[in-house]
Amino acid sequence: MSEDSETRSRKPRADSLRNRDRLLAAAKAAFAETGAEAPLEDVARRAGVGIGTLYRHFPTRDALVAAVYARAVEQLTASAEALLAQRPAGEALAAWLDQLIDYLATKRVVAPALRADPCEGERLYVSSGATITAALRRLTDAARAAGDIRPDIGFEDVVRMMTGVSQGYEQPGWEPSARRLLDVMMTGLLTK
Numbered sequence: 001m002s003e004d005s006e007t008r009s010r011k012p013r014a015d016s017l018r019n020r021d022r023l024l025a026a027a028k029a030a031f032a033e034t035g036a037e038a039p040l041e042d043v044a045r046r047a048g049v050g051i052g053t054l055y056r057h058f059p060t061r062d063a064l065v066a067a068v069y070a071r072a073v074e075q076l077t078a079s080a081e082a083l084l085a086q087r088p089a090g091e092a093l094a095a096w097l098d099q100l101i102d103y104l105a106t107k108r109v110v111a112p113a114l115r116a117d118p119c120e121g122e123r124l125y126v127s128s129g130a131t132i133t134a135a136l137r138r139l140t141d142a143a144r145a146a147g148d149i150r151p152d153i154g155f156e157d158v159v160r161m162m163t164g165v166s167q168g169y170e171q172p173g174w175e176p177s178a179r180r181l182l183d184v185m186m187t188g189l190l191t192k
Contacts (some may be wrong), residue, residue, distance in 0.1 A: 004064045006095040020057050027068050028106060036065050036113035063111040066124060073128040074108040075099075080135035090148025097162065100132075101178045104169045111170075136162075143188040149189045161185050 025048035030038035040061060044054040075098055083092035114124060140158045143149045165181045168174050180183035 013021060014137070016057075019047070019053055022070055023049065023054055023057055023064070024071050028065055030070070031065075031068060031100070031109045032105070036110050037060075053113055062113065065110050066138050069107065069110045069114060069128075072103050073124075073131060076103045077131045077135045082137055084139065084142055089139070089142040089146040089147055090190050090192065093143040093158075094182075096135070096139050096191070097158075097182055097186070098179065100136075100162065101165075101182065103132075104166055104178070105175050108170050108174075127131055133159075147191060150191060158189075 023043065027038075027043045030043050030046060034042075039052055041051055043064070044051045047054070054064070058067060075097075079099055080092075080096055083095050086092070087095065136158065137155050138155075140149075140155045144151065144153065165178050165185065169178070
């Protein structure tokens, strides 16, 4: 077998990638409804695959929970550049902060399960914190440079405001309140 054909044979098949994506989306939905202890059979059913397919992709519940969390971080951080390409910087910042609330809602559900494996949970939190912070800095700096937010507001101010908004994220009813507070915050930040 040539090296080229060997490399091609190692790439995941398109149907395998689709199954993985469907499993992650189904797990996120199931976890949001019933918590990270949702039956894995329910996750597989929601994804339209068999339980064996779930276990081929995620051999343990912990692996699935970690993958759901990692995907939420990946989607959040990737959206920063996409939003900046599609919208004015101030609007991109506001939309991204709204997505940050979605991320925190996911984190609320999976955090207890991630804490069950302190080493893996800590590794995920440390790596995600740096990428999320970098995305927020990029958006805040762009909004400030564009004159879309008040010139006296910097990255650290936005971090402090979002820290306040995120307080109590593990409590019922937090998400609607956080969105209202974000709206108030953005009204005060935007110059237009």
